[in-house]
Amino acid sequence: MAIIIGIDALDPEYAQAFNCKNLMQAHFGKTDISGFSEPRTVVLWSSFLAGKNLEKEILALGDREMWNFSLKPEQTFLAKFPKRIVVDVPGFAYSKEQHLLERSQLKKFFSKEISVEEFDRPILEYHRGIKQRFLQDLEKDFDLLFYYFNAADVIGHVSFGNKAKMRLIYNDLDELAGRAAAKQHKMLILSDHGMKAVGNFGDHASGYGFWSTSFEAGLHRPKITSLRSFIEKEML
Amino acid sequence: MKGKKESEKENMKIVIVGHVDHGKSTLIGRLFFDTGSLPQGKIEELKKTCEAMGRPLEFGFLMDSLEEERDQAITIDTTQTFFKTGKRNYVIIDAPGHKEFIKNMVTGASLAEAAILIVDANEGIQEQTKRHAYILSLLGMKQVIVVLNKMDLVEYKQGRFEQVKEEMHKFLDKIKVKPEFTIPISAREGDNIAKRSKSMPWFKGKTVLESLDSFQVKKREASSALRMPVQDVYHIGGKRIVAGRVESGSISVGEKILLLPNGTETTVKGIEIFLKPGVKQAFAGQSIGITTNDPLFIDRGNVVCSENSKPSVGNEFQANLFWMAKQPVKLNERLSLRLATQRIGCVVSSIRKRYNSSSLELLGENAEQLNETEVGEVVIKADKPVVFDDFNDIPETGRFVLEKGLDTVAGGIITACGA
Numbered sequence: 001m002a003i004i005i006g007i008d009a010l011d012p013e014y015a016q017a018f019n020c021k022n023l024m025q026a027h028f029g030k031t032d033i034s035g036f037s038e039p040r041t042v043v044l045w046s047s048f049l050a051g052k053n054l055e056k057e058i059l060a061l062g063d064r065e066m067w068n069f070s071l072k073p074e075q076t077f078l079a080k081f082p083k084r085i086v087v088d089v090p091g092f093a094y095s096k097e098q099h100l101l102e103r104s105q106l107k108k109f110f111s112k113e114i115s116v117e118e119f120d121r122p123i124l125e126y127h128r129g130i131k132q133r134f135l136q137d138l139e140k141d142f143d144l145l146f147y148y149f150n151a152a153d154v155i156g157h158v159s160f161g162n163k164a165k166m167r168l169i170y171n172d173l174d175e176l177a178g179r180a181a182a183k184q185h186k187m188l189i190l191s192d193h194g195m196k197a198v199g200n201f202g203d204h205a206s207g208y209g210f211w212s213t214s215f216e217a218g219l220h221r222p223k224i225t226s227l228r229s230f231i232e233k234e235m236l
Numbered sequence: 237m238k239g240k241k242e243s244e245k246e247n248m249k250i251v252i253v254g255h256v257d258h259g260k261s262t263l264i265g266r267l268f269f270d271t272g273s274l275p276q277g278k279i280e281e282l283k284k285t286c287e288a289m290g291r292p293l294e295f296g297f298l299m300d301s302l303e304e305e306r307d308q309a310i311t312i313d314t315t316q317t318f319f320k321t322g323k324r325n326y327v328i329i330d331a332p333g334h335k336e337f338i339k340n341m342v343t344g345a346s347l348a349e350a351a352i353l354i355v356d357a358n359e360g361i362q363e364q365t366k367r368h369a370y371i372l373s374l375l376g377m378k379q380v381i382v383v384l385n386k387m388d389l390v391e392y393k394q395g396r397f398e399q400v401k402e403e404m405h406k407f408l409d410k411i412k413v414k415p416e417f418t419i420p421i422s423a424r425e426g427d428n429i430a431k432r433s434k435s436m437p438w439f440k441g442k443t444v445l446e447s448l449d450s451f452q453v454k455k456r457e458a459s460s461a462l463r464m465p466v467q468d469v470y471h472i473g474g475k476r477i478v479a480g481r482v483e484s485g486s487i488s489v490g491e492k493i494l495l496l497p498n499g500t501e502t503t504v505k506g507i508e509i510f511l512k513p514g515v516k517q518a519f520a521g522q523s524i525g526i527t528t529n530d531p532l533f534i535d536r537g538n539v540v541c542s543e544n545s546k547p548s549v550g551n552e553f554q555a556n557l558f559w560m561a562k563q564p565v566k567l568n569e570r571l572s573l574r575l576a577t578q579r580i581g582c583v584v585s586s587i588r589k590r591y592n593s594s595s596l597e598l599l600g601e602n603a604e605q606l607n608e609t610e611v612g613e614v615v616i617k618a619d620k621p622v623v624f625d626d627f628n629d630i631p632e633t634g635r636f637v638l639e640k641g642l643d644t645v646a647g648g649i650i651t652a653c654g655a
Contacts, residue, residue, distance in 0.1 A: 167297045168289065168294060169289075
């Protein structure tokens with residue numbers, strides 16, 4: 001049994017600064033995403049799933065359509081896990097409705113139609129709901145449980161400079177990782193890219209993401225596209 | 237909070253020590269929150285975030301808001317964090333670990349006047365709790381509050397409070413730390429911090445803020461002997477100004493003074509304090525410059541003293557040493573002694589006894605080395621004469637740190653002159 005927790009924009013520096021021991025697990029480091037022109041969420045998660053750089057193919061769909069991009073299980077390592085539970089992962093099973101809401105919220109916030117609290121509320125409520133589902137699914141019989149959480153990214157875009165708030169988000173994710181770790185399955189925690197503060201706001205950081213494993217994996221600075229073979233070899 | 241006018245308020249420096257997981261940040265966050273010392277907008281935003289996430293407000297995280305405020309307010313001294321009561325302003329000295337704490341305290345970078353020792357009532361006393369308590373003892377801290385935190389996790393039971401309190405006091409007795417208050421609290425829930433706890437009606441003592449307010453700020457002890465370690469010598473407007481901080485006693489214009497270790501005598505011609513002309517006398521805690529009637533050969537590390545109450549000057553002294561580095565210290569290993577502004581090469585020439593700083597168990601006599609977190613009764617031998625006092629007479633010039641390269645590796649107090 002294996003668990004993958006995908007966390008959008010989990011930044012290694014904040015994970016360390018906030019002492020998120022469960023997120024860092026036994027081994028952790030940065031991934032290499034230097035082969036991508038920009039750190040784009042759908043591109044990175046899809047490339048991770050497929051084990052190859054799909055940037056060109058996905059960008060050709062255009063900015064709006066790229067979120068509809070969806071891989072088939074047999075194009076990914078997921079096919080190797082017949083009893084899988086995969087929730088919300090971009091490029092495979094993403095909630096389009098939620099993504100549209102987030103885009104609309106960001107637009108409203110930056111055009112000053114809503115306050116930061118009004119921006120945060122639906123994002124955090126969604127996070128709360130999906131966390132609840134994750135904890136329930138954790139009790140089920142599976143060979144792979146793969147969940148994706150994006151509160152660190154969406155809230156981070158508006159409040160990455162607000163350390164108290166970001167510590168709350170990271171702490172919440174750390175607790176969730178702690179609950180998963182208690183099951184003692186092989187676990188990989190992965191972020192697509194890091195984040196950097198721009199005043200109080202946050203922007204995707206280029207060049208690196210975050211990985212951690214519950215077991216000795218021999219990973220140093222793996223390319224995100226090399227993790228497919230790693231999962232197939234080490235986590236099956 | 238009502239009380240004195242802002243301009244009349246005094247400052248008190250405090251430090252909060254204890255095991256890393258026993259709730260230090262939460263207590264600091266709560267102290268700031270309950271005294272209204274946090275930026276209001278940030279708290280509201282954080283509260284709403286917590287509500288949306290279905291979590292209680294995390295007081296430990298409030299410190300992040302403060303740090304951001306300080307980072308943005310470049311005119312504010314970034315090393316100091318204030319909270320206020322009706323009586324005075326409190327400055328919490330940041331002591332992320334015992335190394336920083338000892339170094340700051342001993343070098344005088346930030347001398348705390350009171351300490352709060354925090355213990356998790358649920359988990360009980362840990363080794364780190366005892367070590368930090370030992371450091372308070374080592375530094376001669378007199379105004380100490382013990383708080384037994386996380387009482388909410390032990391259902392606010394008086395029995396548990398009394399049990400941990402007794403155990404803590406037993407240890408503190410052994411190291412001669414006498415806490416003036418021992419308070420059951422829940423920093424997370426706000427019990428007995430600013431307000432009396434409704435969940436612990438059995439506790440009749442003072443709250444944390446009331447206890448702090450009952451302490452005294454460091455007095456200008458004009459009666460004690462003058463010690464002014466020299467920080468530097470400046471030439472300004474034709475004057476030769478000897479700069480330093482009065483660590484003990486007072487200094488007056490016209491007073492006969494002695495410069496040690498070389499023993500030169502002279503009299504004070506003038507006292508210079510920035511933007512304060514015509515100063516005739518200065519007291520402990522003040523940073524000043526003096527001019528003298530005779531030209532002197534003087535340098536950083538010299539100590540200005542009163543003629544009638546001299547410190548010891550010598551190459552050797554006995555000390556209690558708290559070793560902090562991972563690598564043990566071996567006899568006659570090269571180190572640097574830092575005492576006030578003096579920095580002199582030295583060795584530990586004898587380790588007469590070594591103790592476990594947590595259990596206080598005697599580990600050996602006439603030892604060859606002292607290991608991490610052990611305490612030793614040692615003899616320090618310096619390359620040149622050192623100006624010092626017995627710690628019990630004048631703590632400011634009776635404590636020191638040892639450095640190895642750029643690292644602070646030990647803190648100590650002087651117990652006797654000579655070997």
